[in-house]
Amino acid sequence: MTTNKQKPPDDPHDAAAHWFTREHGGLMTPDERRMFEAWRQADVRHEQAYQEMMRVWSMAKATPDAVFENILDRRPGWTSVMASRRRVLGVGAGAACCAAAAAVLMGPERWLHAPEFSERYLTRRGERRRVDLPDGSMLTLNTDSVAQVRFYRSERHVRLEQGEVFFAVASALDRPFMVDAGLAAVTVTGTAFNVRRDPDHQVSVVVESGSVEVAGGRWWNRDVRRLTARQAVQVDRSAVASEVFPADVNVAMAWRQGKVVFDATSLEAIVAEINRYRTRPIQLQSASLRQLRVAGVFSTDDPDAFLDVLPSLAPVTVLRLPDGRTMITPR
Template identity: 70%
Template structure:
């Protein structure tokens, strides 16, 4: 198994902190665990770095919370030469580990408590699913989406493993709602917003209320605060866009079983419509991929898109024996 994952930092101690927070925060999926075990076995230094992280955590747990709270309140001090290896280890084997340990210690009680509610939900391809949570919040899952929900006394957490979800969050000022979408984390207390997780990027749009979206590396997190009708794109583990105005009608049309295109390239439209199809549509003609098409199509009946497309563009649709379809020049 390969460990060539762009989400795993190159630095050994940063990588160890990454896996520590995933495993001990209850966020690790079964697929991630396979990658984690492969990472530990790939190089003896990996296992050593992880064991150092575990020793730091073991020592840190013995210290009262007020010690770490006081450390975080102190103003930064200028560096005086190079710190010893002992001091580096105590602080968490580098800046990233320090950040991870501090987050664990002064963070919510969930690091020590079991969730009061835990469930995993999935929506089939081409279907939507509405989920009501015990705290009064509701999730609407778009096609082929998976979420893990864990509710704690101090906070509520959702891992968006893949796909897209619209969140309608019941307000609870002292119990934040956190959505982990890989390269981005969204934190709210009560609002309505949309999160879409694609390969390598996450988009967030707010319908009402406000959210905080965090992206970037652990030691230099970038935070964007979004209000109603605003959106942001986290394109990778280091790239966070500026806040922009969101076209909520287009972004959340899927909740009504629609998808809206405003002169989009046909290649983009086909890729989007394939999200809702069991058998994908093929578009191999380079001449057609950049052809721009506008329209509103049904996600509940994705075949209707193929039926109407020849009237909108100079194309024909071939129905293939295996159930797939191909768009070709007419």
């Protein structure tokens, strides 16, 4: 058997990086494992340095890819930054900066290795699409949605660029499933849940079964919410996560059956929702119509049916104009 006899660096932080790379890269031999454990026990500074390295790793895994991409764009000077800030790992803002630099150096796995599986899925406006993934998980994409899927040896990663996706995740305790939706990140091992990312950057998460962990906010100051079945959370455009609240799963996920459900909902909100499924948006002529309340169940596969029935539900007239626009006016 070949054994790596390379002596680790004398500096505790350099040595911690050496051992971390060996362990998390799957490179550590049995002899090295014994050396590693002896090193940790030999000096309290060794264990402290290794725990700092683990904290950096955790922070780096929670950092959106875009942060790493920006760092890579400025890569010529990053090694000196890493060296100069190494001493302040785990301390305030310095830790966050160093976490990003360390991630570029040794990474989350998605920066160290090519993915085992990579695919980008999208739907047109008004389209739904089901996708079966190689791990046994299933995605259902709602209208006008884009999702980038990348699977690595130790994690499964989906970036929801826009739109809405229902996730039925195959359980794998040692291979977490992570969804990056901009200002919110969702982590699970196996469950069923819905994530919606609106154009105004608001993100909503609804759990059908199992449990999820939602981290809302900016990457350097995540606010974590834990959800179980029939619970939801929203992260608004200012990156503030709401408290967990009960969810009507049947209403939230009716789109999977091609339906939208409204219960005394404002006409403004209804039009905004129906417009997600139309190539030409509906317009309200008057601000006075915005707060009219309407209830009903409508088809997302035939959004014009909503326009046909609306005059019987509210005092309005629907005008279909020659240029293709649709206008709702007071009656």
